[in-house]
Amino acid sequence: MAxxxxxxxxxxxxxxxxxxxxxxxxxMKGLIRAxxxxxxxxxxxxxxxxxxxxxxxxxxxxxxxxxxxxGRAAAFATGVKMARPEMxxxxxxxxxxxxxxxxxxxxxxxxxxxxxTYIIMNNYxxxxxxxxxxxxxxxxxxxxxxxxxxxxPGFDIAKLAIGAGAxxxxxxxxxxxxxxxxLIVEAIQHKGFSVVEILDDCPxxxxxxxxxxxxxxxxxxxxxxxxxxxxxxxxxxxQLQGKILTGVLYKDETKPEYTAEYAKVIERAKxxx
Amino acid sequence: xxxxxxxxxxxxxxxxxxxYAGCDFFAGYPITPSxxxxxxxxxxxxxxxxxxxQMEDEIAAMAAILGASLAGAKVLTSTSGPGLSLKQExxxxxxxxxxxxxxxxxxxxxxxxxxxxxxxxxxxxxxxxGTHGDHPAICLVPASVxxxxxxxxxxFNLSEKYRTPVMVxxxxxVAHMRExxxxxxxxxxxxxxxxxxxxxxxxxxxxxxxFGDVPPLAAFGSGYKFHVTGLNKASxxxxxxxxxxxxxxxxxxxxxxxxxxxxxxxxxxxxxxDAEVAVVAYGSTSRSARYAVxxxxxxxxxxxxxxxxxxxxxxxxxxxxxxxxxxxIVIPEMNLGMCxxxxxxxxxxxxxxxxxxxxxxxxxxxDQILDKIKEVK
Numbered sequence: 056m057a058x059x060x061x062x063x064x065x066x067x068x069x070x071x072x073x074x075x076x077x078x079x080x081x082x083m084k085g086l087i088r089a090x091x092x093x094x095x096x097x098x099x100x101x102x103x104x105x106x107x108x109x110x111x112x113x114x115x116x117x118x119x120x121x122x123x124x125x126g127r128a129a130a131f132a133t134g135v136k137m138a139r140p141e142m143x144x145x146x147x148x149x150x151x152x153x154x155x156x157x158x159x160x161x162x163x164x165x166x167x168x169x170x171x172t173y174i175i176m177n178n179y180x181x182x183x184x185x186x187x188x189x190x191x192x193x194x195x196x197x198x199x200x201x202x203x204x205x206x207x208p209g210f211d212i213a214k215l216a217i218g219a220g221a222x223x224x225x226x227x228x229x230x231x232x233x234x235x236x237x238l239i240v241e242a243i244q245h246k247g248f249s250v251v252e253i254l255d256d257c258p259x260x261x262x263x264x265x266x267x268x269x270x271x272x273x274x275x276x277x278x279x280x281x282x283x284x285x286x287x288x289x290x291x292x293x294q295l296q297g298k299i300l301t302g303v304l305y306k307d308e309t310k311p312e313y314t315a316e317y318a319k320v321i322e323r324a325k326x327x328x
Numbered sequence: 329x330x331x332x333x334x335x336x337x338x339x340x341x342x343x344x345x346x347x348y349a350g351c352d353f354f355a356g357y358p359i360t361p362s363x364x365x366x367x368x369x370x371x372x373x374x375x376x377x378x379x380x381x382q383m384e385d386e387i388a389a390m391a392a393i394l395g396a397s398l399a400g401a402k403v404l405t406s407t408s409g410p411g412l413s414l415k416q417e418x419x420x421x422x423x424x425x426x427x428x429x430x431x432x433x434x435x436x437x438x439x440x441x442x443x444x445x446x447x448x449x450x451x452x453x454x455x456x457x458g459t460h461g462d463h464p465a466i467c468l469v470p471a472s473v474x475x476x477x478x479x480x481x482x483x484f485n486l487s488e489k490y491r492t493p494v495m496v497x498x499x500x501x502v503a504h505m506r507e508x509x510x511x512x513x514x515x516x517x518x519x520x521x522x523x524x525x526x527x528x529x530x531x532x533x534x535x536x537x538x539f540g541d542v543p544p545l546a547a548f549g550s551g552y553k554f555h556v557t558g559l560n561k562a563s564x565x566x567x568x569x570x571x572x573x574x575x576x577x578x579x580x581x582x583x584x585x586x587x588x589x590x591x592x593x594x595x596x597x598x599x600x601x602d603a604e605v606a607v608v609a610y611g612s613t614s615r616s617a618r619y620a621v622x623x624x625x626x627x628x629x630x631x632x633x634x635x636x637x638x639x640x641x642x643x644x645x646x647x648x649x650x651x652x653x654x655x656x657i658v659i660p661e662m663n664l665g666m667c668x669x670x671x672x673x674x675x676x677x678x679x680x681x682x683x684x685x686x687x688x689x690x691x692x693x694x695d696q697i698l699d700k701i702k703e704v705k
Contacts, residue, residue: 065555098529098552098553101549114567119552121398121555121556122556123391123558124417124418124421124558127387127388127391130383130388130389130391130395131391131392131394133392133395134355134392134393134394134395134396134398134399135396137353137379137396138395138396139400139547139549142399159384159385160384162384324375325374325377
């Protein structure tokens with residue numbers, strides 16, 4: 056029997072705003088399957104986003120949803136989580152929202168290791184505003200504001216998250232749809248700040264400027280560059296050239312989680328009263 | 329039983345006022361001259377299970393209190409000029425999404441880094457016009473340590489009652505001076521609770537105007553699920569670009585304050601009954617003004633003081649009436665004429681407005697005000 060996505064979707068809110076060929080809908084379906092696997096209660100789950108195409112995702116899901124300002128999802132979500140630590144807090148958004156204007160909030164949420172899950176849909180571009188280059192646009196690629204090729208080096212979101220102190224970091228792709236929910240399930244189950252980067256595509260504003268002839272070609276590229284971490288262990292540096300690792304890239308279960316640490320602060324304050 | 333008395337700094341009193349009002353969540357970022365609020369609340373809040381967060385920047389602090397308020401907390405942040413500039417983005421979010429919160433901003437010299445330890449009153453326009461778009465604004469300007477305590481409580485009450493961000497803006501002198509303060513007993517000052525929904529979660533809409541201009545606000549995690557956005561929204565919280573809905577919602581948000589000006593605006597009239605010269609002042613400057621008015625009276629000049637306690641909404645009606653009665657209005661302020669412009673607007677040319685504008689980090693002294701009072705013919 057086909058999976059019933061309707062049980063987590065808000066009635067009357069579809070069709071979504073995403074263009075044909077965009078991978079965001081694949082990610083949303085993955086998130087819904089993950090929520091169902093974990094049997095997350097809708098009224099006990101907050102989904103928080105910033106601004107951009109990917110940040111429109113919460114509006115379609117029937118939970119406590121907060122569509123904040125550009126880049127600010129992690130900071131709003133920190134407030135929600137600290138006020139109600141018992142809630143499941145999931146963040147989502149795009150690469151520009153999360154790593155440029157929201158970069159500071161992102162690294163500090165990683166550093167605190169607060170128990171939330173951040174799903175970053177990385178399509179290498181600012182899609183909603185028409186295809187300007189983001190901190191994740193590959194060097195040399197074309198965007199509406201890099202007509203001569205992008206001079207900027209890009210971020211590796213997963214490495215950034217690990218370096219900043221996140222304790223669960225995974226990467227998937229919109230092509231590998233069946234893996235997305237599994238990564239998100241593991242991320243939500245992890246006690247600490249978890250980051251799931253999903254390599255995505257934007258045929259409308261990125262693909263057409265960078266000589267991808269079709270959505271299928273963009274999807275095939277995701278299929279070709281992705282190498283599961285396990286498989287990569289057996290590959291040579293030469294074979295790994297131009298490849299991107301997928302799967303669970305990092306997991307640390309020893310670092311204290313922030314809401315639990317703050318509960319100890321409360322205990323100490325009460326004892327000192 | 330005698331009441332508890334203390335010798336407190338304005339910022340410390342603000343923190344105590346927040347606790348009296350039931351504040352259980354604070355997020356801030358270190359900035360002179362308001363950091364004492366953070367320091368006091370970092371110690372006090374966890375004693376009763378409250379949360380204190382020092383965020384990565386001013387914007388994050390504003391975001392965190394908005395998120396916490398949506399999750400049902402009573403929230404405060406504190407800052408000063410440069411921080412207020414940074415917070416403006418999300419103050420606008422608080423206005424359009426209608427999220428109760430209190431912003432305590434100590435006015436120091438500006439623009440930019442300006443004079444971090446010097447007093448100023450140059451953020452009063454920023455309180456109303458700082459964030460883009462049309463929106464309601466409430467801003468209180470206390471003049472003493474006791475009043476800072478009480479106005480922070482009132483700010484929480486107004487914020488909950490009208491479901492909108494409220495600012496409390498002492499100048500640096502009020503924030504850093506120490507005075508005697510008499511604490512009210514629990515229950516002595518009314519604390520306004522948030523208007524919660526009376527309908528079931530299935531029927532709930534976060535902007536349902538059938539409950540009036542201030543719709544009830546449910547908390548995330550309390551059994552209600554709903555959508556919140558910074559986009560123009562319909563009554564169900566979802567974005568809309570329907571012209572009639574956007575117009576009606578924008579007007580309602582502003583009307584929450586505009587239709588309740590008499591409930592919000594507070595002021596003090598001192599020796600104004602027979603006054604021929606009125607000094608209009610606020611914050612620490614009003615203390616020099618009171619002294620100057622007393623000296624003027626001793627010298628046979630019929631002077632009086634109109635002290636602004638609520639800067640926004642501005643006491644238009646009262647200033648208009650005052651302008652029709654006196655030969656001149658003197659306005660001392662620690663900026664280059666911000667309140668002065670509002671007085672000109674309200675006075676409509678009926679009486680001259682004489683300004684004393686200082687931005688050198690020095691307080692305005694009574695002699696300066698007395699000299700200006702004497703210039704009124």
